[in-house]
Amino acid sequence: QVQLVESGGGSVQSGGSLRLSCTASGETDNMYCMAWFRQPPGKEREGVARIDDDGTVVYAESVKGRFVISRDGNSLYLQMNRLKPDDAAMYYCAANRGGFCDSALRSQWLWDFNYFGQGTQVSVSS
Numbered sequence: 001q002v003q004l005v006e007s008g009g010g011s012v013q014s015g016g017s018l019r020l021s022c023t024a025s026g027e028t029d030n031m032y033c034m035a036w037f038r039q040p041p042g043k044e045r046e047g048v049a050r051i052d053d054d055g056t057v058v059y060a061e062s063v064k065g066r067f068v069i070s071r072d073g074n075s076l077y078l079q080m081n082r083l084k085p086d087d088a089a090m091y092y093c094a095a096n097r098g099g100f101c102d103s104a105l106r107s108q109w110l111w112d113f114n115y116f117g118q119g120t121q122v123s124v125s126s
Helices: none
Strands: 002-007 010-013 018-026 033-039 046-052 057-059 067-072 075-080 089-096 120-125
Touching: 002 089, 018 033, 018 089, 018 120, 033 067, 033 075, 046 067, 046 075, 057 067, 075 089
Parallel strands: 010 120
Antiparallel strands: 002 018, 018 075, 033 046, 033 089, 046 057, 067 075, 089 120
16 A cells, blocks of 8 residues: 655645645665646646656646646655646645556556545635
């Protein structure tokens, strides 16, 4: 099992920045890919950014050029710049282990993750 704890959420004005952090613990030895998801009020959870151990990074179209995902060991980060009201959501850290991160399966299982944190709230006022 992998435990994930997010932090760094808060309230900002449109155009502002926030940096989210996530710390993983437990069975992290083969945690080859991690990601950030978000769920706006009344909507389904969606993938925002993913980073794999082979260096591959994928962003949702809606955040390209504004968000940057990075990883340092068992810590995951999301630098969010030029925030918009549409970015307001609960943000979740996610992780997969072993074969679930296989590059051959990435296109099919891009946003299929097994472990999620409890989330951190991001609010953006216009």
